[in-house]
Amino acid sequence: MQPIKSCHSQRGAVVVLMAVAMGALILTAGMALDMGHVFLNKTRLQNTVDAAALAAAKTLDDTGNTGLATAEALQAFGDNASASGNGELGDAYGAGNGSIQVTIEYSETLPPFAAGAANGPYVRVRATGFVMPAWLVRAGGIFQKTVAAAAVAGPRTLNVGSTVCNVAPMMVCGNAGGPGYFGYTPNSAVVLKKSTPGGQSAVGPGNFQLIQLGGPGAAIVRENMAGSYGACLTGGSTIQTQTGNEAGPVAQGLNTRFGQYNGPMNGQQATYPPDVIVDAQTPALRAVQNGTGYDVYQGNLLITPSNIDVLYNYQDYMNDLRNPGTYDYQPINEGGIGAFERRVLAVPVGNCDGTVNGQGSVPLLGFACFFLLQPAEQQGNDSFVYGQFVSDCAVTGTPGPNPVAGTGPHIIQLYDDPASNDS
Known part of the structure; x- marks a missing residue:
């Protein structure tokens, strides 16, 4: 006869199997919860370095000063780390005194990102050492998890096919097949808006190089010159020109950029x-x-690219931007009322081969960047607007399908960092 097995021994085996299964279940659930916890905080860390890289790249683009850009990156990182919902991240950073280490590097090229450039324009922010304790997987011998994140940001030129916003409500004429950039030579002094009544115009009689953004009318011209234009233009489309000189509204709006607030612009410093x-x-x-x-x-001196250094020009301006001690108005983010590069405009470039009598459509070739050399006069015959042609300027907009580096308006955006697994 076979011996009869004890029910007690069978129950003991079931208890062991249940204990093993329960342990595996707890470990699996713990890993799922802990990995979700890690992923959430990794996302928070990535968002924080993204914001820091964008802030640094924008400041570098505005000022050309890597010291100011680094300070802005650290400020942005700290502000976002301490934001509501980022408790663990904020504790780990501890205003720079915690486990998280933040490094900021600059590169002249991308790709590759070659750290060590003195002036950028590309910036990489990397955060390492974010340590999080394990919650439920300690039984598996895992007591903590460390994550890192990196982000690269810098300029991207908006070339043909791009959409450019924040453009000035003026138009210059260009040559699609001309030398340089639509026929413009770097550092040349250019009349951005004509003024002489009855004078010849490459656009046509009655046209003073103004364009419509958001509609016609003196009030819209004034506010557009001041910077309220929300309209965007896309390369390959057309420009709607506007008739009339509008000397007063042009000067009143444009000169807010020089700290002059006349007429309806009085008291509009905040806007x-x-x-x-x-x-x-x-x-x-x-x-x-x-x-x-x-x-x-x-x-009696004709201003050319070779002698423009006799003027207060764009190079002088950029040099002064690197030295806050030269500022006439302190920046808004430091408690002042000033803004960077309000004197640098993106201006539509039109094909003026045809004649447009006052109002009409002109083919849009692209966009050029100009530094405002002086305020505009508010008198009809003297209300010219003068700009210096420069290689690039910051705008908002959307890149075209084949963006390339080059001359013209640009946006600041994030890039993948192929040398890092953290971006």
Whole structure:
């Protein structure tokens, strides 16, 4: 006869199996919960370094100063780490005194990101050492998890096919097949808006190089010149021109960028801040008609790219931006009322081969960047707007399908960092 097995021994085996199964279940559930916890905080850390990289790249683009950019990155990282819902991240960072270490590097190229560049323009923010305790997987011998994150940010040129916003309500004429950039030479002084009544115009009679953004009318011109334009233009479309000189509204709006608030702009500093630097020209510039265009003079001196250094020019401006001690108005983010690069405009470039009598459509070739050399006069015959053609400027917008590096307006955006598994 076979021996009869004890029910007690069978129950003991079941207890062991249940204990093993329960342990495995707890470990699996613990890993799921802990990994969800890790993933959540990894996402919070990535969002924080993304914000820090964008802040640093924007400040570097505005000022050219990596010291200011680094300070802005650390400020942005700290502000986001201490934000509501980021308790563990904030504790781990501890205003720079916790386990998280933040490093900020600059590169002249991308790709590759070659750390060590003195002036960027690309910036990488990397955060390491974010340690989180395990909750339910300690039984499996896992007591903590450490994560890191990295982000790279920098400029991206908006070329043909891109949509550009924050453009100035003026138009310059260009040549699609001309030398340089639509025929413009770097550092050349350009009349962005003509003024002489009855004078010749490359666009057509009655046209003073103004364009419609959001509709016609003096009030809209004034606010658009000050910077309220929300309309966007896309390369390859057309520009709707506007008839009339509108000398008063042009000067009242444009000159807010120089800290001058006249007429309806009085008291509008909060809405339309001045540039941090408002240095202009002494003596003032004047325009002399040359065919359908204008030459720019200071006194009897014709201003050219080779002698533009006699003026307060874009290079002087950028040098001063690196030194906060030269600012006429302190930046808004430091308790002042000034804003960076209010004097740098993205201006539509049109194909003016056809004639447009006052109002009409002009083919849009692209966009060019200009530094405002001085405030505009509010008198009809003297209300020219003068700009220096520069290689790039910051705007908002959407890149085209084949973005490339080059001359023209750009946005600041995030990039993948192929050298890092953390971005």
